[in-house]
Amino acid sequence: MEQLGLFALPLLLGYVLDLIVGDPDNWPHPIRIFGNLIAKGERLLNKGKLRFWKGAALALSLCILACLFFLGLNQLTLSIHPALFVLTNALWVWYGLANHNLIREGKAVFRVLEQEGVEAGRRQLSRIVGRDTSQLSPQQIRIAVLETMSENLSDGVIAPLFFYGLAGVPGMMTYKMINTLDSMIGYRSERYEQFGKFAARLDDVANVIPARLTALLMVLVTGSKRGLKFALRYGNRHKSPNAGYPEAALAGILNCRFGGPNMYHGVLVEKPYIGELDRPIAPNEIDQVSQINHRTCLLVVTGLVGLHYLLRIYG
Numbered sequence: 001m002e003q004l005g006l007f008a009l010p011l012l013l014g015y016v017l018d019l020i021v022g023d024p025d026n027w028p029h030p031i032r033i034f035g036n037l038i039a040k041g042e043r044l045l046n047k048g049k050l051r052f053w054k055g056a057a058l059a060l061s062l063c064i065l066a067c068l069f070f071l072g073l074n075q076l077t078l079s080i081h082p083a084l085f086v087l088t089n090a091l092w093v094w095y096g097l098a099n100h101n102l103i104r105e106g107k108a109v110f111r112v113l114e115q116e117g118v119e120a121g122r123r124q125l126s127r128i129v130g131r132d133t134s135q136l137s138p139q140q141i142r143i144a145v146l147e148t149m150s151e152n153l154s155d156g157v158i159a160p161l162f163f164y165g166l167a168g169v170p171g172m173m174t175y176k177m178i179n180t181l182d183s184m185i186g187y188r189s190e191r192y193e194q195f196g197k198f199a200a201r202l203d204d205v206a207n208v209i210p211a212r213l214t215a216l217l218m219v220l221v222t223g224s225k226r227g228l229k230f231a232l233r234y235g236n237r238h239k240s241p242n243a244g245y246p247e248a249a250l251a252g253i254l255n256c257r258f259g260g261p262n263m264y265h266g267v268l269v270e271k272p273y274i275g276e277l278d279r280p281i282a283p284n285e286i287d288q289v290s291q292i293n294h295r296t297c298l299l300v301v302t303g304l305v306g307l308h309y310l311l312r313i314y315g
Contacts, residue, residue: 004312006078008305009086011164014093015301019294022100030095030173034180037062042185046195056198059181063202066177070170092169096176098156099297103290106149110286113141131262142281146289147258150218150250151243153293155179158217158300159210165304178206204241211242214296215249221295227252234274244274251275253292254285 023029041062045054070092077085105128113121121141122133129144136144159179163171178199185192186200215231218224230252231245238244238259251258257275 007308010089010093013090017094018097018100034177038184051194055195059199063174063177067170067174070173089169096160096172102152106145107286109145114283147247150246154211154214154246157297158214161300162210178203207242211245215245217296218249222253224253237272248274
C-alpha cells in the first residue's frame with residue numbers, strides 16, 4: 001500500500017466514524033487511560049518540595065511514553081499487514097476527534113434549556129464547562145455553549161488533525177496527552193499552581209498554531225469578514241493566549257458578544273468581553289454553529305489529504 005493510502009485512509013475512516021458514531025458512552029477510550037495515568041502520577045508526586053519540577057517530569061514522561069507507544073504500535077501493525085495498520089490508525093483517529101460529541105452536547109444544552117427550563121439547562125451545561133452554572137441566565141447558558149464549541153473546535157478537532165498532519169497518529173495522540181494533562185492539572189489553584197504550570201504552558205505552546213488556524217478556517221467556511229476582523233481585534237484579549245481566537249471569530253460571524261466575568265471553581269474570573277453587540281442568542285443559532293464546526297472539520301480533513309497527495313507528487 002502506498003504512503004498516501006497509509007496516511008489518507010485512516011484519516012478518512014476515522015473522520016467518518018466520528019461523524020456517524022462519535023464516542024459512545026461507556027466504551028473503552030485511550031483518553032480515560034491517559035487520565036488514569038495522570039491522576040496516579042499527580043497523587044504520587046504532587047506533594048513536598050520541587051512541585052514544579054515534579055509536574056514537569058510527569059508531563060514530559062507521559063508525552064514521551066504516548067509517542068513511543070504509538071510509534072511502536074505503528075511499526076508492529078505495519079510489519080504484520082498494511083491493512084491492520086490502516087484499521088488500527090483509523091480507530092485512533094476516531095478516538096482522537098471530538099467533533100460529533102461536541103456538537104451533540106452543545107445541541108443537548110439548547111434543547112434541554114428550551115424543553116425543560118433554565119435549571120435543567122444549567123445542569124446540562126455543567127457537563128461540558130468548568131464554570132459555575134448555578135446562577136446563569138438562559139442567555140448566559142447559550143453564550144457558554146457557543147464559547148465552548150468554538151474553543152473546543154480548536155482543542156478537540158483542529159489541533160488533533162493538525163498534529164496528525166505533522167506526525168500521524170503518534171503526533172495526534174501525543175497532543176491528546178498534552179491536552180488531557182492541561183485539563184486535569186493545568187489550573188491556577190493552590191493544589192495545581194506549581195505542579196500543573198508546566199503542563200499548562202506546554203498546552204499553550206501546542207495550541208498556538210491550531211487556535212489561530214481554527215479562527216481562519218471558520219472565517220473561510222462562512223465568508224465572514226467580520227469574523228476575521230473580530231479575530232484580529234479581540235483574539236489576544238482573552239486570558240488564554242489561544243482560546244480567544246476561535247471565540248472571537250465565532251462572535252464576529254454571529255455578530256454577538258462573548259466573554260465577561262464568570263465563576264470557576266468558586267473563584268470569580270474577570271474575562272474581557274469579545275464583541276460589543278449584547279444581543280439575545282436565538283435557540284436556532286446552535287444549528288448554524290454546528291454547521292460551521294462540520295464544515296471546518298471537513299475542510300481540514302480534505303485539505304490534509306490533498307496536501308499529502310501534492311507532496312507525494314511534487315515533494
